[in-house]
Amino acid sequence: MNTASVSTARPSVSERVKAVAAALVVGVALVYTTGFAASTNVHNAAHDTRHGLAFPCH
Amino acid sequence: MVTRVLAVSILAGLLAGLVVAALQHVTTTPLILQAETYENAMSEGPGAPLAFAQGQARIILAHNHEAGAGHDEAEWKPEDGPQRLLFTSAATIGTAIGFAALLLAGMLAAGDTIDQRRALIWGACGFLACGLAPGMGLAPELPGAAAAALQERQLWWLGTAVATALGLFLFLRYQAPWLKLLAVVVILLPHLVGAPHAPTPESKVPAELAAHFTSLSLGIQAALWLVTAFAVGTLWPWLGRRAEAR
Numbered sequence: 011m012n013t014a015s016v017s018t019a020r021p022s023v024s025e026r027v028k029a030v031a032a033a034l035v036v037g038v039a040l041v042y043t044t045g046f047a048a049s050t051n052v053h054n055a056a057h058d059t060r061h062g063l064a065f066p067c068h
Numbered sequence: 069m070v071t072r073v074l075a076v077s078i079l080a081g082l083l084a085g086l087v088v089a090a091l092q093h094v095t096t097t098p099l100i101l102q103a104e105t106y107e108n109a110m111s112e113g114p115g116a117p118l119a120f121a122q123g124q125a126r127i128i129l130a131h132n133h134e135a136g137a138g139h140d141e142a143e144w145k146p147e148d149g150p151q152r153l154l155f156t157s158a159a160t161i162g163t164a165i166g167f168a169a170l171l172l173a174g175m176l177a178a179g180d181t182i183d184q185r186r187a188l189i190w191g192a193c194g195f196l197a198c199g200l201a202p203g204m205g206l207a208p209e210l211p212g213a214a215a216a217a218l219q220e221r222q223l224w225w226l227g228t229a230v231a232t233a234l235g236l237f238l239f240l241r242y243q244a245p246w247l248k249l250l251a252v253v254v255i256l257l258p259h260l261v262g263a264p265h266a267p268t269p270e271s272k273v274p275a276e277l278a279a280h281f282t283s284l285s286l287g288i289q290a291a292l293w294l295v296t297a298f299a300v301g302t303l304w305p306w307l308g309r310r311a312e313a314r
Contacts, residue, residue: 040166
């Protein structure tokens with residue numbers, strides 16, 4: 011566990027909370043759109059990816 | 069920091085998505101196309117909307133949109149060939165960017181140092197949560213397979229992914245025996261509840277093809293998690309060093 015790490019100035023807590031929130035929103039929105047959105051057009055466009063990545067499809 | 073999160077997510081997702089899109093093009097997509105020929109033959113046959121004729125309202129024959137009420141026959145879908153490849157690749161890249169962002173959200177929230185080794189561990193756990201655990205209940209399937217209602221399966225899938233992720237985090241982060249025990253219970257819970265299944269199999273796709281597809285698609289999802297995680301673990305410190313050097 012003594013891997014060398016990059017020591018930038020430690021970000022403030024609020025900065026980190028904002029970063030986590032942004033990452034969470036982007037991640038959930040994208041995975042929802044490509045893997046779960048019910049729209050027929052989105053489904054048809056992402057069809058092979060949904061099957062190919064083992065998401066539930068149809 | 070928000071900018072760094074977005075930049076690393078997009079770059080890592082783009083890289084991993086491109087690699088895995090190429091993998092899909094030569095592995096899972098040919099099997100999907102092959103399965104569609106069986107499916108089309110089946111829906112053109114005389115007893116096409118079998119599941120509906122039997123009055124099993126909750127069973128849907130995957131892909132058989134024509135049999136569903138109110139579906140437009142002329143619905144848009146990408147044309148076979150380059151257009152379909154383009155949309156599939158874009159969707160895979162989008163998923164990879166999403167996985168990268170979720171990985172960063174987890175690692176930052178946990179206060180972990182982001183390097184290659186740690187990111188890969190998180191990526192492996194991401195695959196266990198979103199690939200292997202849901203796949204044990206809902207085996208990845210080819211077009212044409214019978215399945216329970218989509219929303220029920222999506223709900224079970226999401227619940228299983230969240231429970232597995234939470235359980236893994238509890239188990240790996242805390243020392244107290246009762247927490248480790250709780251973690252195991254949380255991981256097992258969705259499987260005790262059980263995934264929604266169609267009561268009767270419908271697929272005309274040969275079992276060998278379906279089995280091959282199931283293991284391939286899990287492998288492809290594992291590859292997507294690991295390549296994405298490796299890229300995140302490489303790019304995050306790299307962007308940090310660049311910012312410091314300025």
